[in-house]
Amino acid sequence: MPDEADQFAFAAELADELEDEEEADVEAEAEATVESLGLPMPVLAVDEALALLAGGDLELIGRLWVSSNNALLGIVRGDGIEAAVIHKPVIGERPLSDFPDGTLARREVASFVTSQATGWGIVPPTVLRDGPLGSGMLQLWIRTDPEVDPVDLVNAADPRLRRIAVFDAAVNNTDRKAGHLLPMPGGHVYGVDHGVTFSPVPKLRTVLWGWRGQPFAEEEVAVLRLLRAGLDGALGDALHELLDPIEVRATERRVAGLLASGCFPQPDPRRPALPWPPV
Numbered sequence: 001m002p003d004e005a006d007q008f009a010f011a012a013e014l015a016d017e018l019e020d021e022e023e024a025d026v027e028a029e030a031e032a033t034v035e036s037l038g039l040p041m042p043v044l045a046v047d048e049a050l051a052l053l054a055g056g057d058l059e060l061i062g063r064l065w066v067s068s069n070n071a072l073l074g075i076v077r078g079d080g081i082e083a084a085v086i087h088k089p090v091i092g093e094r095p096l097s098d099f100p101d102g103t104l105a106r107r108e109v110a111s112f113v114t115s116q117a118t119g120w121g122i123v124p125p126t127v128l129r130d131g132p133l134g135s136g137m138l139q140l141w142i143r144t145d146p147e148v149d150p151v152d153l154v155n156a157a158d159p160r161l162r163r164i165a166v167f168d169a170a171v172n173n174t175d176r177k178a179g180h181l182l183p184m185p186g187g188h189v190y191g192v193d194h195g196v197t198f199s200p201v202p203k204l205r206t207v208l209w210g211w212r213g214q215p216f217a218e219e220e221v222a223v224l225r226l227l228r229a230g231l232d233g234a235l236g237d238a239l240h241e242l243l244d245p246i247e248v249r250a251t252e253r254r255v256a257g258l259l260a261s262g263c264f265p266q267p268d269p270r271r272p273a274l275p276w277p278p279v
Helices: 004-018 023-037 046-055 104-118 150-155 159-171 218-231 234-240 245-261
Strands: 057-063 072-078 081-089 126-131 134-140 181-183 189-191
Touching (some): 046 126, 104 134, 104 218, 159 189, 234 245
Antiparallel strands (some): 057 072, 126 134, 181 189
16 A cells, blocks of 8 residues: 555556446446447537537437446437437436435536536536436536546646646535546546535545645636636526525635635545545
């Protein structure tokens, strides 16, 4: 076991040993399924994708069997466009001891809304809508770059992940695994699986501790200021439609705290700092 200084890199390096873990395989299974079925994966502008997700006809193909929250693979069709999607109906959410029942889909959408407010485009287009199994989140499927291993990005503290680390600190992400990072052809990196975010209790759990304690860059400070201002306006209004008011107020305090500190957060020694498994 590595010493304390190396524990975060060590956690990410467990990837090769965890390839058979159920939670670690969700994204890999989905990727292989989409490819094998030849499902459509068009590149869409955000507005175009949101219109398709919200108004298109949703056909469910099957369940990703290793998913703990009944993630379903599907196709949405509308206006001559069709695209592969991930659908997580509220009815399939696993009860958790530290999050209210039936709220994970809304947290996924709240994360997308916050991502859009940053201007960084971290979360793929995501909406809340009805489907064959009732209300749930619907997210555009993203084609990743098969030549890039997210674990390698984490181990190398790739600078492209700094934005995601800032975003995770703002939304209090309790489950940032390497497998929840989607590197794209061209270099952009998306983040997915944000159902356990926005807790009013500080509980950041992530593999992105490579910048812990380091000062924010000017761009990162500017985006945090943008979020803080937005929480008093349109962003706050949108989050109030999706979250408990206590959670929105906690987000305001959290972002203000990040601005006051001026640096990436440190792990809380009283709480687990890493998700498990970390991949």
